[in-house]
Amino acid sequence: MLNHPSLWYRDKDSLRIGGVSRYIVEYTRLNSSIEKIYFRLKNIEKSSIRAIHLLSGPFILYCHVVPCNYNPKKQFYPDDMTKNSEVVFENQIKPNQALNVTLLLNKNSLKHVNEDGDEVFQWEIEVISQIVITNKTEVVYDFLIGDNLSFLKKLGHNIITETLTSLKNKDTDTAMSEVLQSADLDEPNKVYNPSLKVTKKTTDDIWSNEPKDPKKPVHLIIVTHGIFSNLTADMLYIKDQLEAKVKENILVRGYRYNAGRTEKGVRKLGTNVAEYIVALIETSDYKYDKISFIGHSLGGLVQSYAIKYILMTRGTDYFEKKQIKPTNFIGMASPFLGILNEMNFLISWVLDIGTLGKTGRDLTLSKRLPAWSDIGVGDSKKRHSFKPILETLPDDPLSEFLSKFDQLVVYANAVNDGIVPLRTSALLYLDYEALGDVSELKKSKHIHEHPELEETGHPIEANRSRDTISEIPEEEDNQMVKDIENAEGESSSKSTSNHFLGLGKYNDFLNLSSSEPTTTHKHHHKLSRRQKRYKNFSVKGTESNLFSEFVPENSSLHQQQRQQQQDEEQSESTEDDTQSIIVPPRASAIESAISTIICPVPSTQFLINPDIRQHVIFHDKYYHFNTPPEHDEANKHSKLEWLTSVVLRYHSKWKLEKQKLIADKYHSCSGWRKVLVNLPPDAHNNIVVRRRFANGYGWGVIDHLCDLFRVTENKL
Template sequence: MSTGSPFLWYRDKDSLKIGEVNRYLIRYRRVDPSRHEIFFRLKNVEKTTIRAIHLLNGPFIVYCHVVPCNYDPKKRFVPEDMESNREVVFRNSIKPNQAFNVKLYLNGNSLLKKEDDEDIFQWEVDVVSQIVITRNTKINYDLMIGDDLSSMKRLNHSALQHTLTTLGTKTSTSIGLNSGPVEDDDGVIGESRNPQLQVFKRNTHDIWSNEPRYADKPVQLIWLTHGILSNLTADMLYLKDTLEDRVNNDNILVRGFNGNAGKTEKGVKKLGIAAGNALIDLIEKRKYNFDKISFIGHSLGGLVQLYTIKYILSVKGTSYFEQHGIEPINLISLASPFLGILSEMSFLIAWFLDLGTLGKTGRDLTLSKTIPSLLSLNADEDKSAFKPLLETLPDDPLQTFLGKFKHLTLYANAVNDGIVPLRTSALLYLDWEALGDVTELKKNKKAKLDHQHQEDSHSLATNTTRDTVGEIPGDDLSDSSESNKKGVGSVYKQLLSLNFNLANQETSDKPPIKHKLSRKEKRFLRITAKGTDNISDPVEDEPEDNELLPTVSPPSKSTTSGTSETQKLTIPPKASAFESAINALICPIPSTRYVTNPESRDYVIFHDRFYHFKNLPKDDPKSKREWLKLFIFNYNNDWKMTKQVNIAKKYHTNQLNWRKVLVNLPPDAHNNIVVRRRFANGYGWGVIEHICGKWTAHVGHIRKWGNTG
């Protein structure tokens, strides 16, 4: 024990940059049976004044959670005293000069094992940087473990508080373990001063440098790609941890490229090339024998990973992966803007993006035309060099290579995502009437999180070509069936509160109110397609007698006229980009009951279907004749839809079968879908479990720490 402060058993002072994480494993051997608690304290020691400045370099806040070793999110967790200590605790935003104090209970929830008649307790702690903009600044924190919280607070206050952040100076101080042992008044930083306490620390590099389970056997590489204003190492850490815990059938290695963090504005092309070079380097180093590869991308990362693949095929040859004996398995996207955000954003926001906000990436997302340099043009290139990047992205060689993946899967937020709304993340074509599946999920009390941990009930058949297609309705709705009288809108109204234009909509058995179809409703009808529960099931043109969901019949001549009247169609409302931005900063966090009781969690997957396409809706000649008028007088509507339709068709061919999974998450849905922070974004746990169900069943929740005694 140190002679300085007997109450202080361990102290670590370190700093975190963008995407950095420090993980601590705290292990305590109890010698005195009368001791029932010890204390953990984490303080952000940046100056308070930094909260109001350098917003473009921050935010200078850290996330932290403390979890006892016997916590399992799939089992009911019962704290010893819920009112005084929840035991599983987290803080999403520890601001400059704020502290996070936790009482570590020595009880059954933290009991790891008994050894030599002594109890050994264990907790896991993650300290995560919340910086999202710059790669140069960092946040300093002070972590302490001891048996007297009041004395630890006084010790914290007595120390000279200084910032590690560069505030207009040319140099910055650094206190950490990387520069060797550092001492303060109470001993060596980062070393235990109590023989009963062990603390194992892993930094970002340690966490992301693990080896596959069997390094000498064939390895499946899972390549992760982060999204806009995001980073790989911190924001996709939960996904990495869960894949490594859950996927035991395959010998996997989870990797990605973190060099794009803080470089969102560079554009999809440059981001994809940088990630592609990193992937090529990993494959050609031949440290492991890769025989399979899967890609998972979140948000902008879905586009970046597509360009990564296209770049590799372009510079290394279309048979590059085959030459290295690597088979494509999964291509998975989470809320990715495949079609850009042209129709989803308001004119003002789209205009700002087009002007250069978010740099080239903003122009890519608004489908702005590119201006290639003279050096990039040659005799072999055609007019495609001047087209928007997202319009040419799915062209060959990418389109052909996509057909080689066994599984093409996208996850899309149906609600509460104003960053990447449903239409663009779901590749436009959806079985709109089948969204009523959510009715049964909401009514069925057993459809909770426990279903998400079971083997996936849907077929995981390969991405083979099928001749059957979903019928694409025309400009009208048929109300011939009894089930159709309630309409698609009533389903949204009852369960998703998507009652955008339901002021006069009847939900009873009374005849529906008739009205003329609006242009917006006709646009949605043109992108309605049928999906199936199994990729091997045929898609029938008409519903079976026992089908519960309403179906849209092909339009007749009388119903396609401009004077036709039919039942009103409810269209999902656009999510607010402004509201989503606010929710990202002040996001609703899961309750204690949600964290500790799996039965309290709703089943978040409500639409999971395969889509096979042979034919797509034919272009409307009238829209081509009127494109100039639409461009001038209807900037934000039809002409943008036409662009998105053209892109969507390239992803839907008879060689490509998509599994489309829609989720219902509360705000902040865009970050929840990837579980950016393990507990703060815990509403998305079901999505990650659903992804992992594609590989294998769960093998255990205790994370491997190697030889830690």
């Protein structure tokens, strides 16, 4: 059998939803005259399939090629930046398109020199399916390595199906004909050059690894993917980084078979995850002593229900009996409060009528539709079961169990996330005084003033009581109250105490303005309908009772707040139409959808020069309510108000009150660490780094997440 010397390796494979193929390519150079070799990846699906890809695809691939000495934390120096950046990625390799990469044999790819004095070069090449929605389709690719790119291009999928007669009539293609006649040419994962070594890992190989020391206790980390997402590909970067940076004996796992089943609803998806976790714990050969949860987007809700389901069906002491300590509970851009109040009427209505199945109704806080199983159920239990699942989710036993975690953390996109915006992902309550107008973040390109927030071991500002927190932005025309000692009298621990009816400037928070105290000025503009709704809900709901309930009456803060409240009550009679609040910008789901399809990707300079990367984390605080608020749901509305709320559900203050109810339940269990990030579009996928390089803007977020686990390590 005769093989062409220019073909060194070939692999043909297909990937379904969440499919990953990772290749470690090693080449031992025996001939010093060889300075480069070539890699070619071709999507061999037919071009005609692009027209229907939205129904069952898209049939596209992601691929990146990285030399072994690349380190994203250090400056990378290509030999010739203008010709070859050496760190290459392509986010959308469409049907019948190909990616061609020149692999340079230089210091960047040199792994070591072997015992014979020969140089060994290495690269990592990763191929990932971009299929979403369905798990019934697949995308096929052709993977080639050789020293003649022209030959590799001719050796395409289509040319193999041609008749050998036409090829033999061309003298220049005689050698290719001989290759085509080779019986084992189509054999997958085939190496033809003995100097080349290719190690291929499939999806199962990557996700079935062992902990560092299988004989020692293992910290189990459950990762859960989000809407229209998948575990094995989309949560892969988090898995890799945790395994590389966390010194603890960890094992990262997750339930992969919810992919393509987004419409099943939080209950069904969460039940699947719960049964997977129980099976993993009870049938594993490892001894688990700790467990953590990381959920992205819808995954935050799914894993919350999974925990609750385990506690309800296996007993509230299930993890205690298994001697497993809850350690970290982390939500990343997760809609804990739903999205009804974040989306416009049309999108909310489309989801509510079931366009996204049960999941869409869950996210819009819709009541569960009755089923045959409800016949014979008691009245009280039946009424409770019909409530929106997100409303009852944080009730016990989940609430009590959450208080047992060492850390409760939420990561939230301040801007550029129209899928899960700030309010719902940050559990409503935030230090809006320090945040200022978050819409200004869209205009900021780089945030250099707080690099310490992304360094290991940075201090966490603590809000010890509810008086330092506001759930929605309020009046803009009052001076910020700063550096007031907390109510517990800890002179060494200070926090930025805020006036609930005041909103600081974004520039003050970033120290971009003068160090002198800044007094904001009133803006005389008409309030919009949306601003009035927020203002009325805020002032008449929670804030009006905060001073006496949570702040000591003899404190200077209480006196300042009371005086400020009296001044504003007096001014309200004459300036009802004064623009006095800055409402977070309304989410743009359409903009986010476009950003997902046509998203800006990091430049080559971003990848090779860490000094030009912006600091994405700008707010990291611990929030704790000493006295959680109580709600009287029975007398919340008059009959007329209740009827109006039902009829005009998408426009009434019912949405805000419902979100506040859910947020208060989450805050009643324990303190939350809230980390806000400023990422460019597609922020919703960037925050979890869905693809290692295409979503590289979120690297700083994952570094911060890994640091969270180091905090719990230090407690050992």
